[in-house]
Amino acid sequence: MEEEGIHLDAKAMGAALNACSHSGLVDEARNLYVNMRSRYGVEPGTIHLNSFVDCLSRAKCLDEAEQFIRKTTIPKPDIITWMALLGPCRWHGDEERVKRLLPEIFNSKDIQKTHDDIIGLKLIEANVYAGLGDWDRHQAIHQQLTRDSHGPGRQKVPGRAWIEVDGTVNSFIAHDVLHPRSKEIYAELDRLEEEMQRAGFQPDTRFVAHNVSDTEKKRLLCHHSEKLAIAFGLISTPDGTPLLLTKNLRVCPNCHAATALISKLRNREIIVRDANRFHHFKNGICSCGGYW
Ligand code: ZN
Ligand code: ZN
Numbered sequence: 001m002e003e004e005g006i007h008l009d010a011k012a013m014g015a016a017l018n019a020c021s022h023s024g025l026v027d028e029a030r031n032l033y034v035n036m037r038s039r040y041g042v043e044p045g046t047i048h049l050n051s052f053v054d055c056l057s058r059a060k061c062l063d064e065a066e067q068f069i070r071k072t073t074i075p076k077p078d079i080i081t082w083m084a085l086l087g088p089c090r091w092h093g094d095e096e097r098v099k100r101l102l103p104e105i106f107n108s109k110d111i112q113k114t115h116d117d118i119i120g121l122k123l124i125e126a127n128v129y130a131g132l133g134d135w136d137r138h139q140a141i142h143q144q145l146t147r148d149s150h151g152p153g154r155q156k157v158p159g160r161a162w163i164e165v166d167g168t169v170n171s172f173i174a175h176d177v178l179h180p181r182s183k184e185i186y187a188e189l190d191r192l193e194e195e196m197q198r199a200g201f202q203p204d205t206r207f208v209a210h211n212v213s214d215t216e217k218k219r220l221l222c223h224h225s226e227k228l229a230i231a232f233g234l235i236s237t238p239d240g241t242p243l244l245l246t247k248n249l250r251v252c253p254n255c256h257a258a259t260a261l262i263s264k265l266r267n268r269e270i271i272v273r274d275a276n277r278f279h280h281f282k283n284g285i286c287s288c289g290g291y292w
Pocket of ligand 2: 286290
């Protein structure tokens with residue numbers, strides 16, 4: 001684009017950083033991010049920061065990513081920035097770093113956290129203890145999560161989706177990183193997101209209460225529990241195999257629209273039993289006709 005004399009704006013920068021992250025191009029990403037303001041006149045936003053941290057962390061530059069988050073004040077790192085570091089720490093076997101960072105993130109008043117974020121952090125914590133072979137603490141955290149989600153004053157049950165593959169039931173919550181194939185699942189979600197964008201899919205962001213930008217909302221929506229279960233089903237079964245899911249809550253309108261499109265793009269029948277009814281998605285259309 002530069003060679004063609006096309007002006008690179010904030011969106012182009014976001015796309016380029018994202019591409020670097022998914023191709024392991026750390027030097028290119030560093031170059032882009034550091035020179036964004038001086039060379040391209042683009043003010044780095046949280047989305048750029050998060051993509052860059054994601055790129056460093058995926059490429060195992062975990063020290064650099066952590067130091068970078070600590071010294072960055074504009075844009076201000078948020079919970080997604082820290083999550084972008086924590087997830088890859090586990091893939092790279094750096095449980096000690098996660099153990100050190102988690103209390104700090106939990107206790108920081110500067111980092112705003114929603115109920116879902118806290119569950120996500122707890123799951124990461126449980127996961128770390130599993131990685132270290134400390135099954136007692138792993139179990140204790142899961143028990144606490146179950147208690148919290150049913151306890152008094154907890155009006156909100158976390159959404160959970162189940163999918164059966166080869167006789168084994170796999171369960172997911174939003175932003176889940178607990179599954180052993182987590183990395184592949186998120187890679188598949190990224191591919192799906194790209195395909196859906198190309199097909200003109202517009203996520204409906206009205207149903208997300210978080211106080212974040214539209215881009216971030218879209219990203220959050222993409223990681224609802226049923227999306228993770230669908231992505232897992234797609235990478236775990238041969239082409240054409242129908243996917244059977246169960247969800248404890250009503251499917252949200254965005255996931256409903258996304259699932260319909262995925263059934264068409266990937267040529268898969270997807271059957272979802274949610275809290276209200278069965279949805280049979282086939283070739284872009286759901287049997288419920290949009291009423292559920
Ligand atoms: Zn959803
Ligand atoms: Zn439906």
